[in-house]
Structures are given as structure tokens and as C-alpha cells.
Amino acid sequence: MKKIALVTGSSRGIGLAAAKLLSAAGCEVIYHASKESEKLRNAAGTSPFYGVDLNDASAVAAFAEKLISNGQIPDILVFNASYQSYTGIGNFSTDEYRKMFDTNVQSTGILLNMLLPEMQKKHWGRIIFVSSINGIKPASRLAVYGATKAAFQNLARTTAVECAPFNITVNTILPGVIETDRNAAVLSDENFAAQLKEKVPMHRFGSAGECGELIAFLASDKAGYITGAEIPIAGGLQL
Numbered sequence: 103m104k105k106i107a108l109v110t111g112s113s114r115g116i117g118l119a120a121a122k123l124l125s126a127a128g129c130e131v132i133y134h135a136s137k138e139s140e141k142l143r144n145a146a147g148t149s150p151f152y153g154v155d156l157n158d159a160s161a162v163a164a165f166a167e168k169l170i171s172n173g174q175i176p177d178i179l180v181f182n183a184s185y186q187s188y189t190g191i192g193n194f195s196t197d198e199y200r201k202m203f204d205t206n207v208q209s210t211g212i213l214l215n216m217l218l219p220e221m222q223k224k225h226w227g228r229i230i231f232v233s234s235i236n237g238i239k240p241a242s243r244l245a246v247y248g249a250t251k252a253a254f255q256n257l258a259r260t261t262a263v264e265c266a267p268f269n270i271t272v273n274t275i276l277p278g279v280i281e282t283d284r285n286a287a288v289l290s291d292e293n294f295a296a297q298l299k300e301k302v303p304m305h306r307f308g309s310a311g312e313c314g315e316l317i318a319f320l321a322s323d324k325a326g327y328i329t330g331a332e333i334p335i336a337g338g339l340q341l
């Protein structure tokens with residue numbers, strides 16, 4: 103039987119690359135983005151898709167309920183979507199603070215609460231958290247985003263411990279600078295991009311496809327004895 107893979111934030115970027123690779127590996131992929139946009143429809147093609155704003159707790163709970171009632175219990179769950187805003191310490195508003203925590207952490211907790219009991223019944227599963235180097239290493243104006251990713255990683259560690267007896271592995275990837283829509287504006291400043299590249303030991307940025315390959319590997323049978331790992335995919339930027 104085909105494995106069901108839910109990839110949050112799969113309309114573009116890392117999530118889309120992972121979704122396409124999981125689909126090529128034979129999974130039935132459920133696509134997801136913040137809303138039912140043309141982009142999401144095109145990404146999904148003939149696959150099922152959901153537009154759900156992860157900043158809205160009741161919409162997230164309704165999403166999980168719908169997946170369960172439709173029999174779309176994920177075997178593979180990729181927590182990829184996140185919200186990021188650049189805000190220096192002392193300048194962030196409580197609304198932005200709340201939005202980053204609700205979207206990046208609270209929604210993950212709600213989905214885990216509701217989907218895990220169903221996933222555990224299957225006795226095989228893969229959960230992949232897409233965090234960031236900023237979860238372990240500070241970056242100017244990303245204090246709150248980094249704090250959400252640190253919390254997200256901690257949630258992953260406990261989930262790994264609790265899921266291990268159910269043959270569900272839980273791993274985290276930590277991308278560095280990856281060329282996606284997310285940082286297209288920042289990287290369009292050639293001087294800034296060149297300086298940033300110098301800080302990466304491999305002197306280049308990563309691609310969504312490289313992150314997708316790591317996610318697909320962690321979701322495969324080959325990775326069955328890896329759990330609780332936190333893997334930087336950052337060209338050495340974590341060092």
C-alpha cells in the first residue's frame with residue numbers, strides 16, 4: 103500500500119522539493135500551504151491539497167480532524183512550513199511574536215496531539231521537523247524566529263523519545279542559507295549575498311532539492327534506525 107505523506111508548506115521551496123521526491127518514491131503526498139492558491143493547486147497537480155493557515159489554532163485542529171475523517175492518516179509527516187520575520191531585539195511587536203510562535207510551534211503541537219494517536223496504530227512512521235541553523239546559532243534580527251526553532255527542536259526531541267516504541271522515527275534537519283522565495287529579496291543585494299557566502303565554509307548557498315533529498319532519505323526505510331538526530335544541511339555554516 104502507498105505510504106501517505108503530509109508535507110506542510112509544500113506549495114514551494116523546500117516543502118515542494120520534498121513533496122515531489124516523496125511522490126517519486128511512491129508515496130501519496132498531501133500538499134499543504136497557508137491558503138488554496140493557484141501555486142498550491144499547481145504544486146499538487148492531481149494529489150490532494152489543503153489550504154490551512156497554521157497561525158489559526160482552530161483551523162489547524164479542524165485540518166487534523168478532516169485528515170482523520172478522510173482516512174488520510176500520515177505515515178510520513180513533514181513539519182516544513184514556518185513564518186519568519188526579521189525583527190531586532192527591542193523592536194518586535196507582541197503580534198509578530200505570537201504569530202511566529204503560533205505558526206511555528208503551536209500548530210506543530212496541535213497536529214502532533216491529534217495525529218499521533220492515529221499514526222501510532224500503524225506501527226511505522228516518519229516525522230521530520232524542518233528547523234534552521236538559527237535554532238542553534240544566533241543571527242541578528244532573527245531572535246524570535248530562532249527561539250521558535252529552538253522550541254520546535256525541543257518538541258522534536260521529546261516526540262522522538264515518545265514515538266520510538268511505536269517504530270516512528272523523529273528527526274530534525276537544520277538548513278543554512280537555502281535559495282528559496284523566502285530569502286530572494288535579501289539575497290538580491292549582491293554585496294550582502296557575496297559577504298554571506300564568504301561566511302559559509304563551502305562558499306555557496308544550498309538548494310531546496312538538496313534539503314528535499316535529505317527529507318526523503320529520512321522518510322525512507324533506509325533510515326529506520328535513525329531517530330532524534332539533528333542534521334545541519336548548511337555547507338558548514340553551523341561550525
Ligand SMILES: NC(=O)c1ccc[n+]([C@@H]2O[C@H](COP(=O)([O-])OP(=O)(O)OC[C@H]3O[C@@H](n4cnc5c(N)ncnc54)[C@H](OP(=O)(O)O)[C@@H]3O)[C@@H](O)[C@H]2O)c1
Pocket residue numbers: 110111112113114115116117134135136137139141154155156157181182183184185186205232233234235276277278279280281282283284285310
Ligand atoms: N530558505 C532558507 O534559507 C531556510 C533556512 C533555514 C530554515 N528554513 C526553513 O525551511 C522551511 C521551508 O523554508 P522555505 O525557504 O522553503 O520557505 P518558503 O519558500 O518561504 O515557503 C514557505 C511555505 O510555508 C507555507 N507557509 C508559510 N506560512 C504559513 C502559514 N501561516 N500557514 C500555512 N503555511 C504557511 C507557504 O505557503 P504559501 O505558499 O501559502 O505562502 C509555503 O508553502 C521553513 O520551516 C524555514 O524556516 C529555510
